[in-house]
């Protein structure tokens with residue numbers, strides 16, 4: 063729209079209502095958080111490299127695992143998907159911007175506020191001025207109520223602010239998708255990334271308020287004498303776990319559904335075939351979302367639920383792997399007999415399919431109640447969720463970044479370096495997480511700073527893999543920097559005949575696009 | 584696009600100019616969070632936090648938030664009066680409000696879920712039901728499972744709130760308020776502003792009376808019945824549910840009051856009155872929560 067000049071300088075970023083600028087801020091923010099959370103992971107791995115206590119005290123170690131988890135989940139993975147949604151959804155559905163642009167700006171700027179509060183607590187802890195949250199990213203009561211350090215209260219309010227950000231972001235996404243599609247873009251013509259985000263946004267609006275409820279009850283138990291999670295007053299600490307996981311399980315799908323959308327977008331491009339089973343992908347996503355509300359207690363098989371309860375949640379959890387399997391099948395069928403080439407986004411996507419499936423399979427093992435009673439709270443669980451989150455969610459974000467970077471910046475990235483980033487990450491990530499399965503099956507507990515001697519060799523290699531993976535991510539910074547600075551000019555199509563409206567506009571995408579909606583046939 | 588910005592025409596899609604309010608609002612929340620956490624810690628003696636001025640910071644934050652809301656809403660009102668709101672945008676606003684209310688429903692769902700969980704599982708289990716006979720025996724063998732729980736496992740006792748009396752009156756107040764609001768809503772659709780003002784005023788006054796009664800009920804609970812936040816799980820759930828509901832009534836009543844002023848200023852037309860509608864939906868939501876609450880918290 064011609065009526066606003068495009069201001070420059072820092073105000074442009076502080077006050078912007080443009081979906082592309084806000085999308086970029088989200089992405090950069092999540093990248094920064096990825097490195098902050100990664101730093102904590104390095105502390106953890108340094109401590110665990112050898113048995114015995116070498117670097118940090120147990121309480122500080124707990125603070126590292128806690129803040130690593132919180133920052134990665136809420137600060138790195140979630141905002142990166144919101145950033146992609148901001149950038150791509152309007153381009154994919156032919157809309158001029160997000161439906162509620164000011165709200166969009168607010169959703170973003172709440173994040174630095176929330177994480178500022180959290181990171182301040184961590185810095186204080188580094189300086190020896192009081193403990194940061196130390197009760198695990200799942201903040202179970204009573205660890206977080208009776209025994210939480212004073213910083214817990216700041217953590218609670220920070221979670222509230224993250225929650226407002228997520229809910230407002232999700233409202234914006236839903237309204238944009240339902241109300242802003244270009245003429246002819248019917249629901250069943252929407253790109254899968256848009257579909258998966260629509261369902262993710264629904265999950266966010268449904269469960270983030272439940273998380274807000276949980277931390278609110280925590281705050282009351284801590285300060286106002288209530289007994290929600292205190293059996294002496296007729297409450298129940300197990301109830302905390304129910305409420306948390308009612309949020310928590312849908313939350314893990316919030317972190318993977320957009321990834322499914324990304325992979326479903328990229329594989330057809332480089333297999334040069336349309337996606338196999340579009341409709342079944344949509345239905346599978348919807349069923350996963352529905353089922354994700356009734357599997358939460360698979361995180362609680364050892365708390366002493368009634369037998370019928372354990373059985374119900376075991377069967378439901380196994381059921382959820384059916385639609386997940388449908389998806390994996392469709393991706394493979396899309397590649398089957400395709401004219402495949404292996405550009406960097408495709409490499410990350412194929413790695414995703416293989417490694418995410420490994421995570422799904424270990425999930426299935428964990429879903430079997432009697433087996434989980436052995437595996438629970440061991441490194442096997444850590445291996446499971448890092449396969450689905452790092453080689454799943456994070457790899458998909460890398461795939462997306464490489465796929466759309468030329469569209470965003472107008473320049474091709476340095477392919478050699480990007481491939482180096484891929485291979486270095488791929489190898490190190492498996493050295494890092496694969497042995498965790500074995501130490502886990504050997505029953506090394508998670509969240510401990512020291513361990514019995516028999517786990518020493520494996521942990522040494524895990525740490526080596528960890529440092530290597532951490533270093534490999536610096537390559538991405540170099541690729542990104544070079545790509546923003548210059549490089550071979552990208553065409554508007556970038557790749558060979560990719561599907562989607564985003565490829566009909568020039569590269570780099572101009573600040574305002576689709577001011578007149580395109581017609582979709 | 585030239586075609587869309589011809590003077591006097593509503594643009595097809597209006598990208599608002601840059602705005603200072605979102606980031607100011609984010610900063611206001613930062614001040615509230617820092618002040619609030621310090622304030623709570625100081626006033627409940629958990630942590631001394633000397634010299635952090637929690638209460639004052641918290642107050643400043645709240646004030647800043649109010650200013651921001653005023654500024655932000657003012658911006659949207661000016662746009663709306665300036666004819667910038669296309670049909671598409673007003674649909675976006677309506678959907679946005681609808682989904683926001685859904686998120687509020689889920690917020691209350693967490694608390695209602697806690698209530699059901701406590702009544703159906705925790706209390707019977709503490710009393711030894713299921714396979715919990717040993718737990719019961721070892722922890723609090725004298726504990727009796729019943730609801731409302733007027734005697735906690737560790738021996739605190741108090742009275743419970745009867746539904747007949749103030750809560751029943753309150754139910755009537757809110758429902759009647761909802762009816763008057765609906766009459767006002769129908770009036771706005773036909774442009775009868777005088778009728779809107781009259782009925783909306785009644786709806787608002789009933790809302791404020793509700794809040795007064797609720798405050799009196801709390802006072803009564805604390806002073807005469809020994810029913811406090813400290814009264815085990817019954818008191819916890821009672822005050823959490825009614826308290827958050829009361830907070831929402833307060834917000835809703837403020838929203839309706841603003842709508843009254845805006846109606847008086849002639850802001851709304853039969854076609855363009857999104858804000859009124861949003862406030863009305865919010866009020867009905869608060870109404871429904873109360874009815875639910877009356878049944879499961881007070882009555883059953």
Ligand code: HEM
Nearest residue numbers: 314317318360361383422425426428429438439443447450
């Ligand atoms: C095939 C699908 C999946 C199944 C059957 C499954 C099953 C499980 C089970 C049973 C547990 C509990 C293990 C325990 O604590 O003893 C678990 C933990 C976990 N899962 Fe999955 N999962 C699946 C997919 C995913 C996905 C897609 C994600 C995230 C993107 C994910 C993230 C997690 C996380 C973060 C935890 C650990 C939570 C914690 O205790 O800190 N899972 N999974």
Ligand SMILES: [Cu+2]
Nearest residue numbers: 311314360361
């Ligand atoms: Cu789960």
